[in-house]
Amino acid sequence: MALIEVCNLTKVWRAGKLALDNVSFELRQGEILGLLGHNGAGKSTTLGIILGMISANAGDVLVNGHSVKTDRAQALSSIGAIYEAAHFYDYLTGWQNLRVLCSLSGWWNESEVKKMLKLVGLEQRAHHLTKTYSHGMRQRLALAQALLPRPKCLLLDEPTDGLDPEGIREFRELVLRLRAEFGMTILLNSHLLSEVEQMCDRCVILKLGRKMYEGVVPSQKKKHDVFQLLTRDVSKAREVIESVGGTFDPVSHLVVLPPQQPAYELLRLLIEKTVRVDSWTAHKPTLEEFYLGMTAA
Amino acid sequence: MTLFFQQWRSELLKLFVRRRTYIGFVAFLALEVVIWLLFKFLNGEKRLAWFISRQGQSFEKYDSALTLAFILIGLSVLLLGAIYVSLVGGDIVAKENEDGHYRLLLVRPVSRVRLLGIKYLSCTLYTIVLIQFITWTAFLLGLLLKGWGGGFFLFTLDPPLMEFFDWREGLYRFFLSTLLASCSMTVISSIAFFLSCFPIKPAAATIGALTYFLIDRVVRETGFMEGYDQFLLTKHISSWVLTLKANIPWPVILRSLTVIVAVNASLFILGASFFQTRDLKS
Numbered sequence: 001m002a003l004i005e006v007c008n009l010t011k012v013w014r015a016g017k018l019a020l021d022n023v024s025f026e027l028r029q030g031e032i033l034g035l036l037g038h039n040g041a042g043k044s045t046t047l048g049i050i051l052g053m054i055s056a057n058a059g060d061v062l063v064n065g066h067s068v069k070t071d072r073a074q075a076l077s078s079i080g081a082i083y084e085a086a087h088f089y090d091y092l093t094g095w096q097n098l099r100v101l102c103s104l105s106g107w108w109n110e111s112e113v114k115k116m117l118k119l120v121g122l123e124q125r126a127h128h129l130t131k132t133y134s135h136g137m138r139q140r141l142a143l144a145q146a147l148l149p150r151p152k153c154l155l156l157d158e159p160t161d162g163l164d165p166e167g168i169r170e171f172r173e174l175v176l177r178l179r180a181e182f183g184m185t186i187l188l189n190s191h192l193l194s195e196v197e198q199m200c201d202r203c204v205i206l207k208l209g210r211k212m213y214e215g216v217v218p219s220q221k222k223k224h225d226v227f228q229l230l231t232r233d234v235s236k237a238r239e240v241i242e243s244v245g246g247t248f249d250p251v252s253h254l255v256v257l258p259p260q261q262p263a264y265e266l267l268r269l270l271i272e273k274t275v276r277v278d279s280w281t282a283h284k285p286t287l288e289e290f291y292l293g294m295t296a297a
Numbered sequence: 298m299t300l301f302f303q304q305w306r307s308e309l310l311k312l313f314v315r316r317r318t319y320i321g322f323v324a325f326l327a328l329e330v331v332i333w334l335l336f337k338f339l340n341g342e343k344r345l346a347w348f349i350s351r352q353g354q355s356f357e358k359y360d361s362a363l364t365l366a367f368i369l370i371g372l373s374v375l376l377l378g379a380i381y382v383s384l385v386g387g388d389i390v391a392k393e394n395e396d397g398h399y400r401l402l403l404v405r406p407v408s409r410v411r412l413l414g415i416k417y418l419s420c421t422l423y424t425i426v427l428i429q430f431i432t433w434t435a436f437l438l439g440l441l442l443k444g445w446g447g448g449f450f451l452f453t454l455d456p457p458l459m460e461f462f463d464w465r466e467g468l469y470r471f472f473l474s475t476l477l478a479s480c481s482m483t484v485i486s487s488i489a490f491f492l493s494c495f496p497i498k499p500a501a502a503t504i505g506a507l508t509y510f511l512i513d514r515v516v517r518e519t520g521f522m523e524g525y526d527q528f529l530l531t532k533h534i535s536s537w538v539l540t541l542k543a544n545i546p547w548p549v550i551l552r553s554l555t556v557i558v559a560v561n562a563s564l565f566i567l568g569a570s571f572f573q574t575r576d577l578k579s
Binding site: 044045048051052053054055072073074075076077079081083084085086087088089091092096099100101103104105106108142145155 | 300303304306307310311314315316396397398399400401402403404405406407408412574576577578579
């Protein structure tokens with residue numbers, strides 16, 4: 001079941017720059033979905049539209065069936081988020097910051113807040129001014145605020161940006177724990193491929209505001225979901241594969257099969273359409289291989 | 298309603314926990330002391346004595362806490378009032394945007410209009426508290442130096458006015474007028490607040506509000522808008538002085554207060570409408 005449905009989002013900035021072009025995808029209950037793309041691909045814009053921070057020129061986002069455009073408060077009541085860099089009030093303590101933010105959700109429960117601070121490892125520093133916090137501590141506080149009051153879904157916008165390797169690992173483990181313990185649904189916006197590969201079930205790849213791929217993280221695919229096709233009829237092959245819902249990247253030569261499409265049927269179709277198939281081998285690509293192929297296409 | 302007050306309390310916590318919020322209070326306190334020192338050592342008292350005796354009144358009676366407090370308030374509000382009030386108004390929306398706080402605040406299920414409403418109320422409250430602080434500290438300084446009792450002599454240029462009151466009536470008029478002054482000054486913070494809703498630097502909103510205030514004042518002084526000065530905000534802002542007239546012209550004061558309330562409401566609605574449509578992204 002889809003918790004968030006992103007429907008045909010289009011965003012054009014005032015200067016005329018196209019940020020998103022008819023992007024649709026869904027975030028299913030209980031999954032971790034990675035939103036991948038280069039800088040400027042439209043990842044943060046997508047997240048901004050989901051959170052009602054940015055208005056779309058066309059399309060809408062439904063959270064639990066509530067439109068962000070027309071019913072924002074209801075839609076966001078089940079979402080916790082870290083959107084772009086978390087800038088806390090430096091002159092307030094971590095505890096006071098949480099109090100200010102939670103008041104906007106109309107919620108405050110001291111024992112629950114203490115529990116969350118313990119979960120993110122900040123219970124000892126909660127009453128210190130946030131200006132004394134390290135970057136990693138700020139990120140953990142950002143996660144704590146996103147978890148209060150306990151949301152069904154967490155949107156994380158490049159949450160490990162600027163963290164050291166230990167910090168990244170800690171953060172990753174914490175997020176995975178949230179899914180395991182609380183069954184949380186998570187949308188992770190990142191350009192760190194290893195992070196997405198290790199954490200996500202599915203991913204969406206954006207390039208220049210267009211969706212290039214939505215599906216299982218390639219490295220987690222079964223060996224027989226991805227094939228390498230060597231052919232000289234590249235454009236014809238691409239046309240045939242895309243006509244049945246699959247994707248073909250002419251640079252990496254990788255073919256991702258559409259759901260419930262046996263490989264032999266697609267191969268037969270290619271041959272029927274007179275595509276010269278030089279080689280057709282099962283392949284298990286890394287996410288990096290897949291991503292670079294997709295974005296170079 | 299409880300939720301609204303909870304959220305307002307959080308906004309006030311943010312406002313009053315910051316050290317820079319108190320700069321205005323400290324600056325006014327220092328200014329009052331400086332004005333008093335200048336008044337004392339630059340023969341201000343002698344001139345006042347000469348002036349009062351020319352009106353056939355006794356200087357001893359009117360050399361009181363109220364008379365001194367009124368001089369201190371008049372000069373301090375004239376010199377710094379608009380600056381501090383527009384500083385907070387200009388900061389309250391634009392600074393939060395500049396500091397990136399909206400990325401934390403507006404991902405919460407709260408509407409932008411509600412958030413702005415809370416901010417507007419806070420900056421209005423700050424304006425009233427600041428002017429009342431100036432009033433009370435000036436009065437306390439007056440009491441400290443001149444003691445309780447005496448009369449209340451006042452002299453203003455805008456509008457031209459000179460009155461003598463006894464202590465009881467003086468106390469009533471003094472606090473009534475400063476209460477109205479607090480309310481009138483909210484229009485300056487509203488201009489700053491309105492500008493602050495646009496994607497500009499906080500300092501630009503403050504300077505914009507001050508510029509408007511000064512131009513309005515200059516246009517009024519030049520007499521260019523004579524006969525049409527009801528369109529100038531400074532005319533309505535200075536209506537608080539009318540409560541110091543022997544016979545208070547309530548209809549004129551109420552008209553000015555209505556204009557101020559209407560301008561405040563319009564500026565809030567316009568600012569909030571624009572803010573509602575803004576894309577908030579770094």
